[in-house]
Amino acid sequence: MSARGRIDAWVERVTGFVTERPRVVIVGFLLITAVFAGGMGQVSMGSSDQTESFTEGIPEQEALDSINEEFQGPFEADTPSTQLIHESENVLSQSSMLEMLRLLERIDQREELYVASTAGPAPAVAQALDPTATTPEQQQRAIRRASETEFRKTVSALAERPGFSRSLSDDFNAREGTASAAITVVTHSPPDQGDHTEEIQTTIQSLAGDGDATVYVLGDGIVQSEMNNVINDSLAIVMPLVVVLILGFLAVAYRDPIDMLLGLIALAMTIVWTFGFVGFAGIPFDMTMITVPVLLLAVGVDFGIHIINRYREETVIGREKIPSMRVALSQLLVAFVIVAITTLFGFAANISSDLEPIRRMGFVAGIGILFTFFIFGIFLPAAKIESDRFRDRYNVPEFDNTPVSSGDSVLGRVLAVPARITNRAPAAVVVAVLLVTAGTAVYGAGVDNTFETEDFLPPEEQPDVVENLPGDLAPSEYTMTATYNFVEDNFETATGEEVILYVEGPFEQAHALDSLVAPNDDPPEPFAVGEHGRAESESIVTVIQSYAEENPEFAALVARNDLDDDGIPDRNLVQIYDELDRSPYGDRASEYLTEDRRGAKVSYSVDAEASQGEIEAAGRTFADDFQYEATATGNTIVFGAVSDIVFESSIQSLALAIGLSGVFLIVVYWLLEGRPMLGVINTFPIIVAVVGLLATMRALGMALNAVTATILSIALGVGIAYSVHVIHRYVDEVGDGTGTQEALLTTLTGTGGALTGSMATTSLGTGALAFAISPVLGDFGFLMAISVFYSFATSIIVLPPTVQAYAQWDGYPK
Known part of the structure; x- marks a missing residue:
């Protein structure tokens, strides 16, 4: 038996099982979903320090770690510590120092804060006045009892000590004894059991907010708490918005509440399976993982619209429902396999990255794509069959069972325009596209690449649309960005780039x-x-x-x-x-x-x-x-090294994704049709789209960073589905004896309608990431939406003349 014969036999067996035993399929998939649901509760958050997860193992970071271990700076401590940044008109005045000492007293009185020592201007001045004043209460008494002259002399004497001056803001005036801000470090000695840092520092933050002084609190626990909130808040905002947008476009694409419900159930199962697997595998959930559910929803929507739309194309011409699903599945299963594998290549190509978070994201996204294929390629058709039987049994009406577009519809006529225009001189159009793409590639190669702490921090002020979200959707209060900015602006010796x-x-x-x-x-x-x-x-x-x-x-x-x-x-x-x-x-x-x-x-x-x-x-x-x-x-060198790796990883992942996808498509079409050139044609539009995406990034001043670096291979993985569906439908049409031009027009008016619905839903669904708390996720969502639109556009505009030129050159179909 030939390769095509074996593939057809496999498709026939799967199609027969799904259409003849849909209930068995549904029950089996629901049981698997219940198992994976147990794993979702085991998903754990990754490191709160997002930059640390990217810099781990970098030689420059290892050198910096060695330096930090050997050289002890004024703002570092071997034990857990909390930095209190006090701001006032003059932190070196008696009244301001008493404010800080009152806060230190409240902190010292809380046993659960495990205070070991405090170091800062206020304790230093108090102990210089009275060396026996070791507690905040005694230190307040020392400062109250000091005369103004004695107090000023003490501050002036201490000002000569570098350690004292380095804990004060850059506007420190030793002669006048004034400064607008000071850093006080509280060290803790918690018990060895468990990590108490987050609880300790959030409690101190609450105490600082209750006092009269303006005090910012900074420490690993605060960062951990707020970065976890960034992930949770981003998911809480983005996922409902994605669902709402998907609901809206699925309503347009399906125009039937039961079909729309089936699509949503399949999407939910995809998320449960993927993150249940993440929980069971013990893979940490970090910021890069937020992109995964959005990407899976994007691919799932594409699969769902295609299966329902193709099914309706058969039923609308009068074919019975079971035979209609057989035709739809027999045609789409191979396409789904091709799409799933090429998308897998695009996502999983990120496993080649030298950065652990990107490798994890690529692996999880790749696993999710496999789950998406099984759920939408096997479960959804079975569920559609059973839902139609339910309709027939209880006389539930169908709201609209027509496909998204046809040759007679306005959308169908619009989608057919490129194929009609380019049919006269397709080779000239292809040459023009190649020249424009080459120039665009040269321009896009100049896109910047960066890696900065600011990429991961929430904005100091949230946009009004996010800030005014109702109820549980309202984001948490974030302080660390404002605190970082304040320290960076006022304490050059503490955080200055060097x-x-x-x-x-x-x-x-x-x-x-x-x-x-x-x-x-x-x-x-x-x-x-x-x-x-x-x-x-x-x-x-x-x-x-x-x-x-x-x-x-x-x-x-x-x-x-x-x-x-x-x-x-x-x-x-x-x-x-x-x-x-x-x-x-x-x-x-x-x-x-x-x-x-x-x-x-x-x-x-x-x-x-x-x-x-x-x-x-x-x-x-x-x-x-x-x-x-x-x-x-130093951070600048470390981040520069990571930036280089980010760029290298993005290009390496893209090259790997293109190479694997291209070879796979060439082999597939050689086996299926004996025409490997169709695999090259299939890859061409998505390369044009990715090049256009790079050029757009440069034009908009957007850089390849820790998250957007994955966009190139992911854009290929998501976008190649559009050209795959067009080529596969075209091959099926010409296989029935139809000429190239007629086959293209049928493809664009039929499959093109499903692609339009998928593009609109996917673009706005992934674009919803723009509302994530972290700006870097917003950039990723924006670029993902653009890449999907480019992939759709090139499949409709670039692919037809390429197919027409190939048909003229090769005489295909014969």
């Missing part, structure tokens, strides 16, 4: 410190932000110089050991380090030199206008200029 060079060498040897500043004279362009194009850096050298400016004895020690009179000691470095460690600058020195003095950190300011890619490349080049082994890292 590039860090980790240098390994024997820093107790003579002249070792010169090696840390020598490259600064001729740095790469993004680092040339100082006078005369030099680099601006902070290192153990600048700490030594700062202390020398304040302490004459230390300055004399440095001068005695500065052989070349450049302000940098060249010998007796052990003695200099020891003196520095015993000074008020000791804590700051530990930020730049390891305890064994074999590792040094150098922080560089970079050009704010430089891109991530430019900074990353310059950082690696700069590291090569150091005498000792140096590694460039």
Whole structure:
């Protein structure tokens, strides 16, 4: 038996089972659904730190982690900690410090907050006034008892300590003793059992809101709580909106409440199966996973509309219902298999990514597509047969059982226009499309690629349409973006973007410190932000110089050991380090030199206008200029590396999806029709659509980021279904002896109507992601809607002349 014969025999067996034993099919699928429903309750949230899940395993991130372990900064702690950012007219006034200490007292009184210590300007001033004041209550008493003169002298004395000034905002005026904001760090010592951070910090956030002071609360627990809310709120807003939009368009496409109900049941089963599997498999649900149900609904809607529409095409000409479903299934099952596999290639191509969240999303979406095929290809036809029997048994009327479009309808005539126009010179049209696509590809190749923390954060202020949603749909209150922005704007030393060079060498040897500043004279362009194009850096050298400016004895020690009179000691470095460690600058020195003095950190300011890619490349080049082994890292470098991986993954996934889909389609049409060229023709329109999508992204200033990087292969996976349905219907029509032009017109007026309904529903359904709390999901939904429209348009406009040109060249059909 030939390959075509074996495929036909398989289709006939499946079709016969579904149409002859629909109740068995329905019961079996409902039982499987009940099993998967148990897994949905086991779905767990992924890491609250979305950026961490993308940077894990990146060499630059591992270097940064090592630095964070070896160098302890003023805003870091080994134990769980909460940052309290106090804002007032002057946080260094007695009244403001008493406000902060009253909050610290309320926090200290709550045993469940496990307060171990507090560090900040208010406790520091109080303990300088009274060294025995160890509790917030005692510290308040110390500040109240101090005279104004005594208080001011204490603040002025502490202002000379780097650790004190670095906990104050950038507008800190040491002479006047004023600052508009301060950071106080509360460390906790919870029991080892369980993670109490989220509960601790949300409680502190509540306490801070009850007081008179303006205090922002920041910590891992707050981030975890709010990122979970971002996912839950996004699902709560997007999914009902998707359902409403789908209901509206299914009502137009089906025009029958029972058929529409069947489609919704099938869609719901798809979600239950997929996320039941996620729960059983222990796959964490993170932000990228929000796109999966929307994508599955998009593909499911396409399958559902096609099966019902094709069934109606047969019943409307007078064929009985069971034979009509046999015809519809025998024609569509192969198309559904082709669509499912090519869509699987598009989605699962993301498994090749080097980024774990994208791999997980691709895997889950691929599994979901398989489930979608079985539910819509097997369950829905069986359910349709039983629903029609129910109608006949109880005389339930059909509201409208006509297909979406036909040759006589307005929509059908519009869809046939491209095929009528291009029939005169199809080859010329194809050449023109190729030229335009090539130019568009060159332009689209310049699309930007980024990876930023802001991609994952909810906006500081929600749009009015989201903010005013009723009841349970109203989003949670989000504070972390406003807090991050406030800290970034006011505390440069805490969150400022920087590039860090980790240098390994024997820093107790003579002249070792010169090696840390020598490259600064001729740095790469993004680092040339100082006078005369030099680099601006902070290192153990600048700490030594700062202390020398304040302490004459230390300055004399440095001068005695500065052989070349450049302000940098060249010998007796052990003695200099020891003196520095015993000074008020000791804590700051530990930020730049390891305890064994074999590792040094150098922080560089970079050009704010430089891109991530430019900074990353310059950082690696700069590291090569150091005498000792140096590694460039820091958030900018790490995010730049991830950005590169994001771009590489998107192109790699797209190439893999095109390659697999193209080879598969070529083999399928070679086996089915003996014409592998039909597989190439099938792939051509979706390549045009993806190229157009890239160009649109560049034109709109949108970048490939952690989520939108998946759009290219996913757009191919979703969009290729349109050209598959057109080609498959065309092949069936010419197989009945119809000429190419007539077969195309029949295809476009019949299948084209189902494609139109599917496009409208899918575009608006995926576009509903624009209302997600996270902006990056909104961008994904917007781009997905555009890609679906492009895929539809190219299947209607680009595919007909390509088929016509092939038919003229090859003489197909004969």
